[in-house]
Amino acid sequence: EYREGIFQVRIDPRHLNNTDPADFGLEGEWLANAEVRAFVFETADGWGVEAAVAWSPYDYVPHNGAVIGFNTSLNGATQPDGGRDVKLIWSLWDTADRAWLDPSVLGIGVFKDDFR
Helix, strand or coil: CCECCECEEECCHHHECCCCCCCCCCEEECCCCCCEEEEEEEECCEEEEEEEECCHHHCCCCCCCCEEEECCEEEECCCCCCCCCEEEECCCCCCCCCCCCCHHHCEEEECCCCCC
16 A cells, blocks of 8 residues: 555646746655655657656665666546546556556566666
8 A cells, every 4th residue: 555655646747847846746645755856848749757756755775676666657638528538557567557546566666777
């Protein structure tokens, strides 16, 4: 379950071209102690995000090979009423769209100190 140190951040295009990465409209679950900064920006084909999460509130020091839960999804809402008509989920384990509620189905992120 989501709890202190296991949190969810939702970032969407409502904050396109924000100029303050600390004030981009932080939304999600268990964010009370989360330190997240992000830029939301336009691209030639839509929008993108660059985000950073501080480890210090969680007494965690990432190292080469460390694995964390990580997921990203894309919600497509093209219906006139704003309803979602597509959702793409990055995690192979989230086959029933449950990551928003159950972090055990998140994908994984692996820290690498050398990307070559």
